Amino acid sequence: MPSYWLPCASLPGYDRPMKAPRAPLFLERKTYRRRRLMDAARILPVVGLVMILLPVLWSSSEGGIGTAGETVYLFVLWIGLILAAGLLSRPLRAALRRETTPPAAEAGGDRDGVS
Amino acid sequence: MTLNILIPAALGYVVFLFVIASLAERRAESLRASGRKPRFLRSPLIYTLSLSVYCTAWTFYGAVGYAARSGLEFVTIYLGPTLVFVGWWWLLRKLVRIGKAQRVTSIADLISSRYGKSNAVGVIVTILAVVATTPYIALQLQSIALAFGAFAADQPLAPRQLALWVAVGLALFTILFGTRNLDANEQHHGVVTAIAVEAVVKLVALLAVGIWVVWGLADGPADIMARISEAERPEWEIQPGRWLGLTFLAGVAVMTLPRMFQVLVVENADESHVGVASWAFPLYLMAMSLFVLPIAVAGLTYLPPGMNPDLFVLTLPHALGQDALAMLAFLGGFSAATSMVIVAALALATMVSNHIVVPLWLSTRRRAPWPVPEAGDMRGLVLNARRLSIGVILGLGYLYFAVSGGSRALAAIGLISFAGMAQVFPALMGALYWRGASRLGAVAGLVVGALAWLYTLFLPSFGPGVMMSADLMAQGPLGINWLRPHALFGVEGMDPLLHALFWSLALNAVAFIAGSLLSFPSPVERVQSAQFVNVFDYSRGEDRPSARGWSREAAENEAEDLLAMSQRILGGADAQGFFQAEARAQGKGGFLPDPTPDFLDRLERELAGSVGAATGHAMIAQIVGGRLVTVDDLMAVASETAQIMEHSAQLEAKSEELARTARQLREANEMLQKLSVQKDSFLSQISHELRTPMTSIRAFSEILMDDEVSPDEISRYARIIHDESIRLTRLLDDLLDLSVLEHGQVNLDIQSERLSVLLDRALMASNSVQPQRVFTIRRQTVDEDIALRTDIGRLTQVFINVLSNARKYCDATQPEIRITTRQRGGRVTVEFVDNGSGIPKKSQMLIFEKFARLTDTHQAGGAGLGLAICREIMQNLGGEIAYLPGQGGAAFRVSFPAVLQARPSRAAR
Structure with a gap:
């Protein structure tokens, strides 16, 4: 029998029960804010999609606002999305960095959210 | 403006790119040599700009044409990616994290890595990508050929020839920068920097034309809005199906297109750059789209009807005498086309060499022992494979352009590509979010989706009669109506693109899900699925479980x-x-x-x-x-280990049993040895006990045989001989008695008597021992009134023996014997306690052994068998005799049943 090296920790699921004592149920204020920020980042594209699809409903009714009006609407929406993404981006990147640099500090970064 | 200016301008632009790229390469090289990271070259800004490779000649020329034909619909191509980037926290973050964790080199690599590192999956994705990208590259070549043609309408110019030269030139550029070295991270600083510069060039060019249109031709935004309303046509109305479908398709394409995956995931230096790109890239897309509709409207207004709307960006300034602006637009379009071709060719070449050429080469090598000394540089092989692949891919693109005729709307060609690469989408989503997605499902989905796409969109795209006969297009294969490429399963009247998109993705997803549900993934797949889906659970670094x-x-x-x-x-x-x-x-x-x-x-x-x-x-x-x-081996080893553990558990049980048996054997052996020692000592004791009287008998009988013995001496010696013979006889009697008792062959003489009588008799009899000593006897005669039914004689013998011992060995000056009697539950207990010094503790165990005499004196004349016989008698009477310590003197307790139940003798048992 050759002596195999068996990396026990490499078997899937092996280290899960031992690792990371369950994420806490309630979070301190700062972490809570960060989690809600992540939720907002997740909701943003959904809101964007719904609003992008709005012109479809308009044009079906006679006498819509026309291509010019739709253009204005879409570009304003577009700028709004960019601004929202820009506002969310900085704290999210900070969260990302916090999550990646100290591996243990923020284990299971988004367990509180819909992931 | 003539070709004499255009061609040098284009060449000059290429040289400029070349310089930028080599400067960036050199800078990265020197920074790496000094151990620093190329901070600027890998900044979020460069990252975002390099993402703009999404905006190709299709965007630059085609979007305006698209807007002129279909109104606002063109924005869906940019709104889809905007949503994907704005929602980066959902998807892109995970995609990039996995890409970095798994060191992914291409989309084919990602998919193959996720589905058990299966090269077959990689090959399928690679072939699909090559086929799907070919029209896209053709689109770029067509746009460049069109651009040249637009400027030189009066000159004889063969667009195909021109496109061929462009293809060759771009292939050379890509080979020069994309395959200079084999980087461990598959990152190309030179190319990425050049792409970023091109992004600026095309944006500036399009903005310049747009600003000129809005503020030069028209009177500002309000005027343009009015003109848009004026120019509005019925075709411009938003079609809900296409609007939704194209938004979705563009959102998918921005991740799955090989070139986008290359810049988005492979060339990504830092995850947080995606965060910056989440707003910066939509901003870029928005800027690119901002003036598209105004330019289209201006083109429709100012240019004579019948002009190709795809070239409005170019022809509008050209026709209105803005030659410098037209030149800038030309360069912008050129840069948009070149950047796409370069990155796409690079990404595809990586896939082709990694998934097709190298595995093939390895499989031919398999028989040869690996380190063949004269085998060439492996790097050379890989790089050459890539160079060749780049050539082949551009050749295919040119071929598509040549076959399709180069006359179709740019946007339509681009969408064919999009729909082709979208076939990777189900497998990609499964890879990222569904642990149960399996290789079989991925292969099934990819193959079914790709075939559906080929049949409903790609092959018909050449037009009737080129790849598919007109008959087949109109009637379906063999006249089967419901298999018509544009009306599959009887779905008629749908836009062909939507129709193809719907059917290919639907069939793809169904095959993928069904295949995954029905198959069982291999161990490698299961490990990889955990690593992909739970990528955020595993911290970075080395503790990641390895497949x-x-x-x-x-x-x-x-x-x-x-x-x-x-x-x-x-x-x-x-x-x-x-x-x-x-x-x-x-x-x-x-x-x-x-x-x-x-x-x-x-x-x-x-x-x-x-x-x-x-x-x-x-x-x-x-x-x-x-x-x-492999993991399979590990599984085998694991089950082997389980078996071994079972075996060893059994062995352990057995060895325990063995140990127990051995212990028992050892005990038995010890017992036997002890018995042997006992037997030896018994024999030597016996012989000693027999020899002593025999010796004196012989000696005195010899004296008697002598004649000179006086008569009183004779009588004295005869008495001695007599005494000694009595002693011998008694000894032999005792031995016989003991032997009989030990073997349970004794015949008990059961009689009825009172205990007090027995004790009286015993005391009387024992008085003969050392009659000179006077003992005080303490008795409770009331207690002794117990009727017994047992072997009275034997019991009396025991009492006599005990009492005689007390008389012999009690060393008190005022000796006394206390006899206590108790009856409890049919069992009689008689205790004999004297007031002597008792028996030392270490001897208490010995006194019941044969020949155990505490003092070596001959005083009692006994052979040391008395108590041994007593013990045997008591056992025969169903009772026992024990030494009672701690009573102030020697104390014996004799207990026995008052009525001896008749029971089988020991021998009979």
């Missing part, structure tokens, strides 16, 4: 071969540096670390960065040979 697992068995002599191979792929200096660092980490000097499993994992990851996961794994496998441990 590989190299055995320690590999740890012999292979380090040198590994180094030789790695040098071929990573390059001499890099490989040596890596090996040296590893050796140092292991606490060794030199260049050869022990090929520990950890080291092999890291090396494989390093190689995977250059040649893909499947190939890297296969290459190490070749060196480590049969001793490579």
Whole structure:
């Protein structure tokens, strides 16, 4: 029998029960804010999609606002999305960095959210 | 403006790009040499700009044409990606994290890595990508040819010839910068920087034309809005199906297009850059789209009808005498086309070489022992494979352009590509979010989706009669109506693109899900699925579970071969540096670390960065040979281990049993030895006891035989001889008695008597022993009134023996014997306690043994069998005799049943 090296920790699921004592149920204020920020980042594209699809409903009714009006609407929406993404981006990147640099500090970064 | 200006301008622009790219390469090289990171070259700004490779000639020329034909619909192509980027926290973050964790080199690599590092999956995705990208490259060539044609309408110019030269030129550029070296991370600083510069050029060019249109031709935004309303046509109305479908398709394409995956995931230097791109890239797209509709409207207004709307960006300033602006627009369009071709060719070449050429080469090598000394540089092979692939891909693009005729709307061609690459989407989503997605499902989905796409969109795109006969297009194959390419399963009247998109993705998803549900993934797949889906649960670094697992068995002599191979792929200096660092980490000097499993994992990851996961794994496998441990092997080993553990558990049980038996045997052996010793001592005692009287009998009888003996001497000696013979007889009687008692062959003489009578008799009889001593006897005669039914004679014998012993050995000056009697539950207990010094503790165990005499005196004339006989008698009477310690003197307790139940003798038992 050759002596195999068996990396026990490499078997899937092996280290899960031992690792990371369950994420806490309630979070301190700062972490809570960060989690809600992540939720907002997740909701943003959904809101964007719904609003992008709005012109479809308009044009079906006679006498819509026309291509010019739709253009204005879409570009304003577009700028709004960019601004929202820009506002969310900085704290999210900070969260990302916090999550990646100290591996243990923020284990299971988004367990509180819909992931 | 003539070709005499255009061609030098285009060439000059290419030279400019060339300089930028080589400067960036050199800068990155020098920074790397000094151990620093190319901070600017890998900044979020460059990252975002390089993403703009999404905006190709299609955007630059085609979007305006699209807007002129279909109104606002063109924005869906940019709104889809906007949503994907705005929602980066959902998807892109995970995609990039996985890409970095798994050292992914292309979308094909990602999919193949996720589905069990299966090269078959990689090959399917690669072929699909090549087929799907070909029209896209053709689109770029067509746009450049059109642009040249627009300027030189009066000159004889063969667009195909021109396109061929453009293709050759771009192939050369890509080969020069894309395949200069084989980077461990598959990142190309030169190319990325050049792409970023091109992004600025095309944006500036389009903005310049747009600003000129809005503020030069028209009177500002309000005027333009009015003109848009004026120019509005019925076709411009938004079609809900296409609006939603194209938004979705564009959102998918921005991740799955090989070139987008290349810049988005592979060339990504830092995850947080995605965060910046989440708003910066939509901003770029928005800026690119901002003036599209105004330019289209202006083109429709100012240019004579019948002009190709795809070229409005170019022809509008050209026709209105703005030659400088037209030149800028031309360069913008040129840069948009070149950047796409370069990155796409690069990404595809990586896929082709990693998933098709190298595995093929390896499989031909398999029979040869690996480190063939004269085998060329592996890097050379990989790079040459890429160079060849770039040539082939551009050749295919040119071919598509030549066959399709180069006359169709740009946007339509681009959408065919999008729909083709969208077939990767179900497998990609499954890879990222569904643990149960399996290789079989992925293969089924990809193949079914790709075939549906080919049949409903790609092949018909050449037009009736080119790839598919007009008959087939109109009637369906063999006249089967419901298999018509544009009306599959009877779905008629749908837009052909939507129709193809719907059917291909629907069939793809169904096949993918069904295949996944019905199959059972291999161990490697299951490990990889956990690593992909739960990528955020695993912290970065080395504690990530590895799907590989190299055995320690590999740890012999292979380090040198590994180094030789790695040098071929990573390059001499890099490989040596890596090996040296590893050796140092292991606490060794030199260049050869022990090929520990950890080291092999890291090396494989390093190689995977250059040649893909499947190939890297296969290459190490070749060196480590049969001793490579796959997860399958690990599973086998694990079950083997389980068996062994079971065996050892059984063995343990057996050995315990054996130990128990051995212990029993040892005990038995000890007992036997003790018995043997006892027997020896018994024999020697017996002989001693027999010899002593025999000796005196012989001696005195010899004296008697002598004549000179006086008569009183005769009588004295005769008495001695008589006494000694009595003693001998008694001894032999005792021995006989003991033997009989021990073997239970005694015949008990059961009689009825009172205990007090027995005691009286015993006291009387024992008085003959040392009659000179006067003992005080204390009795409770009331208690002794117990009727007994047992062998009275034997019981009396025991009492006499005990009492005689007391008389013999009690050393008190005022000796007394206390006799206590108790009856409890049919059992009688009689205790004889004297007031002597008693029996020392260590001797208490011995007194019931044969020939155990505490003092070596002859005083009692007994042979030392008395108490042994007593014990045997008591056992025969169903009772016992025991020494009672702690009573102030010698104390014996005799207990026995008052009525002896008739029971079978011991021998009968």
